[in-house]
Amino acid sequence: MSLPQPDFGVLRKAQRGDERAFSIIVRAYQVPVFNYVLRLVGDRSLAEDLTQEIFLRVYQGLPRFSLRSKFTTWLFQVAKNRVLDEFRAVERRPRATVDLDDVPALEVLDAPFERVEAIDAVWRAVENLNVDLKSALLLRDVVGLSYTEIADSLEITLATVKWRIYKAREDVQLALAREGIYFYASSEQEPAAQPAPLL
DSSP, X not given: OOOXXXXXXXXXXXXXXXXXXXHHHXXXXXXXXXXXHHHHHOOHHHHHHHHHHHHHHHHHHGGGOOTTSOHXXXXXXXXXXXXXXXXXXXXXXXXXXXXXXXXXXOOOTTOOHHHHHHHHHHHHHHHTSOHHHXXXXXXXXXXXXXXXXXXXXXXXXXXXXXXXXXXHHHHHHHHHHHTTOOXXXXXXXXXXXXXXXXX
């Protein structure tokens, strides 16, 4: 299911600097943007900061946004570029070490242990993908953009999008299989022959 585009009138008002109209846009898209960024960077606090910065960039760039383009495509281009800027900055910074004893445990209440374990394994496998595969997979299976919207957002060809999503799903399934976790394609409970959406 693809993300809906904002109301044209609201978008026009936001372009002219109407803060109330812009806040409507932020409310509509902040959760999908935050979820996308969080899964890319793996840090809730950083994802919150980056999401705020992304919407600041959107606000600043909105007067120049062409209404002939899809807003969601442009929004996720801005998000992708900000995350890539952050990755480049992190590479230049000295690395801090974290003691594993200081990392809080993830707690999920009222969920069967096997399900929690499987979901955790899926996200670990996604986290280990390279950024190109991860971006395409998250935009498709978490955000819900169409293949064409992903191609426009990531500024790559449609064929590349399809390959990256296929490869990402395949890599995730292989990582899960190494842990003894399988996702089934049919009611006969046979392992899927081709990578299926996992998220």
